[in-house]
Amino acid sequence: xxxxxxxxxxxxxxxxxxxxxxxxxxxxxxxxxxxxxxxxxxxxxxxxxxxxxxxxxxxxxxxxxxxxxxxxxxxxxxxxxxxxxxxxxxxxxxxxxxxxxxxxxxxxxxxxxxxxxxxxxxxxxxxxxxxxxxxxxxxxxxxxxxxxxxxxxxxxxxxxxxxxxxxxxxxxxxxxxxxxxxxxxxxxxxxxxxxxxxxxxxxxxxxxxxxxxxxxxxxxxxxxxxxxxxxxxxxxxxxxxxxxxxxxxxxxxxxxxxxxxxxxxxxxxxxxxxxxxxxxxxxxxxxxxxxxxxxxx
Amino acid sequence: xxxxxxxxxxxxxxxxxxxxxxxxxxxxxxxxxxxxxxxxxxxxxxxxxxxxxxxxxxxxxxxxxxxxxxxxxxxxxxxxxxxxxxxxxxxxxxxxxxxxxxxxxxxxxxxxxxxxxxxxxxxxxxxxxxxxxxxxxxxxxxxxxxxxxxxxxxxxxxxxxxxxxxxxxxxxxxxxxxxxxxxxxxxxxxxxxxxxxxxxxxxxxxxxxxxxxxxxxxxxxxxxxxxxxxxxxxxxxxxxxxxxxxxxxxxxxxxxxxxxxxxxxxxxxxxxxxxxxxxxxxx
Amino acid sequence: xxxxxxxxxxxxxxxxxxxxxxxxxxxxxxxxxxxxxxxxxxxxxxxxxxxxxxxxxxxxxxxxxxxxxxxxxxxxxxxxxxxxxxxxxxxxxxxxxxxxxxxxxxxxxxxxxxxxxxxxxxxxxxxxxxxxxxxxxxxxxxxxxxxxxxxxxxxxxxxxxxxxxxxxxxxxxxxxxxxxxxxxxxxxxxxxxxxxxxxxxxxxxxxxxxxxxxxxxxxxxxxx
Numbered sequence: 001x002x003x004x005x006x007x008x009x010x011x012x013x014x015x016x017x018x019x020x021x022x023x024x025x026x027x028x029x030x031x032x033x034x035x036x037x038x039x040x041x042x043x044x045x046x047x048x049x050x051x052x053x054x055x056x057x058x059x060x061x062x063x064x065x066x067x068x069x070x071x072x073x074x075x076x077x078x079x080x081x082x083x084x085x086x087x088x089x090x091x092x093x094x095x096x097x098x099x100x101x102x103x104x105x106x107x108x109x110x111x112x113x114x115x116x117x118x119x120x121x122x123x124x125x126x127x128x129x130x131x132x133x134x135x136x137x138x139x140x141x142x143x144x145x146x147x148x149x150x151x152x153x154x155x156x157x158x159x160x161x162x163x164x165x166x167x168x169x170x171x172x173x174x175x176x177x178x179x180x181x182x183x184x185x186x187x188x189x190x191x192x193x194x195x196x197x198x199x200x201x202x203x204x205x206x207x208x209x210x211x212x213x214x215x216x217x218x219x220x221x222x223x224x225x226x227x228x229x230x231x232x233x234x235x236x237x238x239x240x241x242x243x244x245x246x247x248x249x250x251x252x253x254x255x256x257x258x259x260x261x262x263x264x265x266x267x268x269x270x271x272x273x274x275x276x277x278x279x280x281x282x283x284x285x286x287x288x289x290x291x292x293x294x295x296x297x
Numbered sequence: 298x299x300x301x302x303x304x305x306x307x308x309x310x311x312x313x314x315x316x317x318x319x320x321x322x323x324x325x326x327x328x329x330x331x332x333x334x335x336x337x338x339x340x341x342x343x344x345x346x347x348x349x350x351x352x353x354x355x356x357x358x359x360x361x362x363x364x365x366x367x368x369x370x371x372x373x374x375x376x377x378x379x380x381x382x383x384x385x386x387x388x389x390x391x392x393x394x395x396x397x398x399x400x401x402x403x404x405x406x407x408x409x410x411x412x413x414x415x416x417x418x419x420x421x422x423x424x425x426x427x428x429x430x431x432x433x434x435x436x437x438x439x440x441x442x443x444x445x446x447x448x449x450x451x452x453x454x455x456x457x458x459x460x461x462x463x464x465x466x467x468x469x470x471x472x473x474x475x476x477x478x479x480x481x482x483x484x485x486x487x488x489x490x491x492x493x494x495x496x497x498x499x500x501x502x503x504x505x506x507x508x509x510x511x512x513x514x515x516x517x518x519x520x521x522x523x524x525x526x527x528x529x530x531x532x533x534x535x536x537x538x539x540x541x542x543x544x545x546x547x548x549x550x551x552x553x554x555x556x557x558x559x560x561x562x563x564x565x566x567x568x569x570x571x572x573x574x575x576x577x578x579x580x
Numbered sequence: 581x582x583x584x585x586x587x588x589x590x591x592x593x594x595x596x597x598x599x600x601x602x603x604x605x606x607x608x609x610x611x612x613x614x615x616x617x618x619x620x621x622x623x624x625x626x627x628x629x630x631x632x633x634x635x636x637x638x639x640x641x642x643x644x645x646x647x648x649x650x651x652x653x654x655x656x657x658x659x660x661x662x663x664x665x666x667x668x669x670x671x672x673x674x675x676x677x678x679x680x681x682x683x684x685x686x687x688x689x690x691x692x693x694x695x696x697x698x699x700x701x702x703x704x705x706x707x708x709x710x711x712x713x714x715x716x717x718x719x720x721x722x723x724x725x726x727x728x729x730x731x732x733x734x735x736x737x738x739x740x741x742x743x744x745x746x747x748x749x750x751x752x753x754x755x756x757x758x759x760x761x762x763x764x765x766x767x768x769x770x771x772x773x774x775x776x777x778x779x780x781x782x783x784x785x786x787x788x789x790x791x792x793x794x795x796x797x798x799x800x801x802x803x804x
Contacts, residue, residue, distance in 0.1 A: 024629075029628050101791075129772050148502075189459060207641070220391065231355075235355065239480055253642075473672075484653075557747075
């Protein structure tokens with residue numbers, strides 16, 4: 001969103017408003033700096049900035065031994081789960097929109113259930129419980145991936161469903177009019193358009209998915225938090241420093257994902273193939289389907 | 298009451314599923330092959346170890362070091378597996394039993410206390426060491442034992458045996474739980490908790506680390522016995538007996554003492570006597 | 581075999597869900613208050629405030645909640661000495677509430693901001709034309725209308741908040757996921773029933789809550 005549209009909320013500042021804004025800027029800025037300084041000092045008092053705690057991060061081996069392998073586990077689990085979640089989401093959104101109740105009802109039950117159960121509980125069950133039923137081992141990697149897929153896939157299914165319904169009815173009617181069958185209308189007309197419209201939601205959900213891999217360490221999947229915070233912290237006694245580094249890595253990872261999505265969106269928009277959204281005339285900007293994002297940890 | 302009926306229905310369904318699962322489990326355990334067979338045919342051994350416990354099982358770079366690791370090497374050698382054939386897998390306290398049951402590891406050497414509850418699901422060789430619950434406190438602390446914990450904050454790993462003992466036997470202590478000991482030690486170093494409690498040798502491992510040198514001390518008053526065992530499949534009695542034989546041999550040929558001296562013994566603490574008469578009967 | 585007929589086990593279950601309930605309630609209040617303030621900052625005329633709001637959203641939305649909760653203990657409490665209660669559980673509970681609030685506020689802020697976008701521009705222009713200041717325009721004209729559009733997204737956010745409260749278990753609060761883990765550890769033979777009861781409780785409460793928010797959103801929707 002550009003500042004232009006926000007600017008509708010206030011007048012162009014005159015001389016007095018400018019002074020007032022300046023004063024507020026300075027006051028808030030100073031308060032913020034004071035707060036940051038205080039935090040810095042308090043951490044300093046606890047010796048959190050001491051050299052020995054941070055020196056390991058200057059050494060290549062710290063990265064190649066702990067952080068990068070952990071990051072790789074995080075990224076690979078997230079990547080596999082992303083692909084599965086998108087497939088799961090697609091299948092169940094179409095299933096839930098089916099005209100046959102024996103398809104739509106079970107699909108709805110599955111989606112609603114997995115959306116309501118905390119991911120941590122899900123992973124515990126997949127890891128500890130499923131092996132009792134199948135009598136075969138459940139590697140932590142797959143426990144993480146399956147858990148992420150069931151949860152994020154269900155959320156995506158709802159997002160897709162909202163997206164498919166938001167495609168103007170004329171599109172599917174036109175499809176039927178030229179003799180396409182229901183499956184074709186869905187596959188050729190509705191899903192591609194919905195996918196583009198839902199891109200922001202899909203990406204937000206994928207960011208959620210990346211963050212959720214962080215729950216994996218609790219069931220023993222050696223991802224970024226286990227390797228890069230717990231194990232590294234045990235070696236160098238710098239758990240807090242390691243966690244600060246981990247925050248930067250996660251933010252960078254997710255920010256680049258978001259950036260990539262923005263790039264994709266701009267590309268699809270430029271080609272002019274993105275569907276026109278049905279927004280009320282005169283609204284400040286069209287709203288994406290932000291409704292379906294769920295900020296699971 | 299619709300809710301109770303529904304819960305009952307869910308429960309009944311669950312019971313049926315669980316019963317089916319249990320029934321299947323018995324037939325499954327029969328065909329499990331033991332570690333002795335695997336070691337001789339494949340020359341490989343997958344060992345579950347801790348990755349974040351200095352002195353016992355610590356992942357440093359691509360390698361693992363510590364007393365548990367040395368014990369694992371002794372066992373592997375006794376089974377005829379070369380050191381290159383050992384694959385270490387990081388386990389955390391919560392997943393040791395599932396790792397064994399699901400054959401993700403062949404044996405577990407990971408500060409694994411032998412107790413009756415665990416014996417129901419896995420088999421134990423050993424014990425190769427008898428640890429005891431103790432307290433790690435700042436060097437200047439006057440805390441002399443668990444009795445002094447009333448009103449004090451004490452940290453341990455959530456759901457662990459030491460944490461449970463504090464909850465049941467020392468109710469006046471304020472228990473802080475985290476998912477790893479490194480976080481507890483961090484909290485102790487910050488002064489957020491007054492003591493960390495778990496087995497004495499785990500604590501000694503932390504106290505001996507360079508970055509904590511001189512900052513902490515182990516109180517030295519054990520208030521439990523924690524016999525460390527080597528976990529393996531419940532059905533693998535043969536493997537368990539073999540492990541106990543290897544342990545017995547390691548005492549006579551000095552490799553047990555060497556394992557200690559190279560790891561926890563570095564701080565000058567003399568090697569413990571391994572009482573071979575106390576080894577499990579592998580039933 | 582019936583795990584939950586044992587009073588201590590049932591107590592574990594009950595205490596776990598009570599914590600979830602309390603975390604969710606306090607977290608909802610905290611995140612809404614914080615989220616509204618942040619949203620106001622992000623649409624305000626003052627660049628520093630906008631920057632702060634944007635920074636907040638980008639930082640907290642992209643960090644795993646596990647780490648945020650970790651910093652609430654080791655940052656807020658250990659390093660900054662913010663002790664919120666004498667009682668160790670209460671203290672961890674409030675630290676958890678702070679963590680959940682700052683995290684969820686980032687999502688609430690974004691939901692409200694897109695809600696503000698659904699309000700036709702003419703509304704703000706009219707407010708300005710009769711001489712209202714930025715704060716007046718926002719609080720008297722825009723937010724009340726935006727509120728109707730954000731019911732559905734806020735509903736999803738609160739439901740996620742309820743599920744996210746399980747993560748406070750990582751700093752030692754015996755909430756329901758820790759409770760479930762403990763019961764599973766003690767009753768390895770009853771893994772499935774334990775899971776079904778815990779998951780079922782969440783589903784039984786959260787699915788109807790989701791429909792309730794959907795229904796509310798429909799009722800309150802502005803027909804334009």
